[in-house]
Amino acid sequence: MAMCEECSSFVIHLQQPADRSSLHRDLKSVTALLRSASTCDLCNLITGTEFNNTKDTIILKTCDPRYYLSSDQSYKEKAMTIGGRINLDKEISEVTVSISTNFGPFHAYLDVWESPDDQTSSRARTSRIRKSPPLPNDESPRSFAIIRKWLATCLTDHTKPRIDKWGQIIANTICSIPSATKTRLPTRVLDVGSCESDSVKLVITQNELGDYFALSYCWGRISDTTWQTTRSTLQDHILRIQLSALPKTIQDAIKITREFNVQYLWIDSLCIVQDDKDDWLREAGRMCDVYGNCQLTIAAAGASDSTQGCFVSQRREQRPITVRTNPSEDDERFQQPNCQINFASASLKRGGPSDGPLAKRAWVTQEWYLSKRILFCTIGGYSWKCKTLASTERRWGGSNTGPGRNQA
Numbered sequence: 001m002a003m004c005e006e007c008s009s010f011v012i013h014l015q016q017p018a019d020r021s022s023l024h025r026d027l028k029s030v031t032a033l034l035r036s037a038s039t040c041d042l043c044n045l046i047t048g049t050e051f052n053n054t055k056d057t058i059i060l061k062t063c064d065p066r067y068y069l070s071s072d073q074s075y076k077e078k079a080m081t082i083g084g085r086i087n088l089d090k091e092i093s094e095v096t097v098s099i100s101t102n103f104g105p106f107h108a109y110l111d112v113w114e115s116p117d118d119q120t121s122s123r124a125r126t127s128r129i130r131k132s133p134p135l136p137n138d139e140s141p142r143s144f145a146i147i148r149k150w151l152a153t154c155l156t157d158h159t160k161p162r163i164d165k166w167g168q169i170i171a172n173t174i175c176s177i178p179s180a181t182k183t184r185l186p187t188r189v190l191d192v193g194s195c196e197s198d199s200v201k202l203v204i205t206q207n208e209l210g211d212y213f214a215l216s217y218c219w220g221r222i223s224d225t226t227w228q229t230t231r232s233t234l235q236d237h238i239l240r241i242q243l244s245a246l247p248k249t250i251q252d253a254i255k256i257t258r259e260f261n262v263q264y265l266w267i268d269s270l271c272i273v274q275d276d277k278d279d280w281l282r283e284a285g286r287m288c289d290v291y292g293n294c295q296l297t298i299a300a301a302g303a304s305d306s307t308q309g310c311f312v313s314q315r316r317e318q319r320p321i322t323v324r325t326n327p328s329e330d331d332e333r334f335q336q337p338n339c340q341i342n343f344a345s346a347s348l349k350r351g352g353p354s355d356g357p358l359a360k361r362a363w364v365t366q367e368w369y370l371s372k373r374i375l376f377c378t379i380g381g382y383s384w385k386c387k388t389l390a391s392t393e394r395r396w397g398g399s400n401t402g403p404g405r406n407q408a
């Protein structure tokens with residue numbers, strides 16, 4: 001299959017974003033789109049993609065082209081647009097397709113990226129389209145590279161306060177003070193050991209300074225509590241805690257901490273003696289310091305209990321369509337070199353930190369408020385929040401340029 005004229009024009013524009021912040025064009029009607037889908041790759045991809053609004057999902061291929069019949073409503077098409085959300089400082093990593101209906105808009109998202117290995121043209125590559133495909137899973141080396149880069153950027157670049165548009169300093173917007181000494185470790189921390197190790201151990205600190213992460217998560221209704229630290233397991237835990245005995249959320253948090261090469265992790269159920277009332281009251285009173293001083297809070301935001309894990313994002317299998325952007329080198333509309341651009345139905349469901357089960361717990365808002373930096377693990381993938389940067393892996397996209405000072 002080839003591409004229809006309208007899709008070809010759109011792809012050219014996508015490669016050459018003009019000096020404006022968004023790129024939209026009217027798409028043909030759903031009926032025409034469905035007809036075009038038999039001969040155009042991109043139209044075909046769009047018709048097979050899920051369109052969502054807050055309540056419903058429709059797939060055009062299976063719908064009556066005039067009315068999109070869903071569970072209890074009949075949606076009538078009003079308008080249809082396709083657009084790239086373009087910020088000239090950033091890469092283009094997704095395309096939004098919208099259908100306006102009598103009951104409000106439906107949106108679908110397409111991931112877009114240029115094939116990184118395509119070097120067919122000798123001309124300079126100036127396209128802003130992302131060069132790397134979407135992440136294959138939460139635990140891939142590329143995923144970990146992104147989250148490590150967020151922290152590294154925060155520690156080394158976020159050392160000055162943000163400035164507002166009138167040139168005034170915005171208070172309380174410095175993330176990192178380069179000369180700051182390390183903070184005092186909490187009373188007890190987990191020593192996560194090396195990536196290969198199948199165990200961790202509990203360390204009782206003695207006013208040492210150091211970097212540590214903390215976990216923010218839902219316990220949920222757990223029947224098995226034998227893995228927690230109690231008066232009877234405390235001595236065993238100082239010697240060794242077998243990873244396989246721990247709930248998945250805790251195992252995943254240990255894995256993330258190891259990926260950052262940080263030695264210590266604080267988790268309430270292991271670092272506070274659960275059946276010692278005095279210990280519990282004393283340590284609970286220090287919680288503000290624990291979250292306020294930790295280098296990073298890992299928020300298992302997509303899990304409603306401790307068995308579900310941090311790695312919960314729902315990624316779609318990538319089956320991209322690939323279009324060559326300049327079939328004829330002589331076509332003067334193409335100022336960009338020939339290259340391969342890939343489109344796939346967006347691999348991540350929408351779902352930010354505030355949509356997940358964890359955000360509904362009152363104490364959690366306090367943990368998040370106290371933390372300097374938070375890595376959110378959500379069904380929509382990873383996202384990051386510090387005083388300077390709010391970003392998601394979709395926006396960051398694994399690029400080397402990264403977002404600017406982006407307030408998502």
Ligand SMILES: [Zn+2]
Nearest residue numbers: 004007040043
């Ligand atoms: Zn088309």
Ligand SMILES: [Zn+2]
Nearest residue numbers: 154158175386
């Ligand atoms: Zn920061």
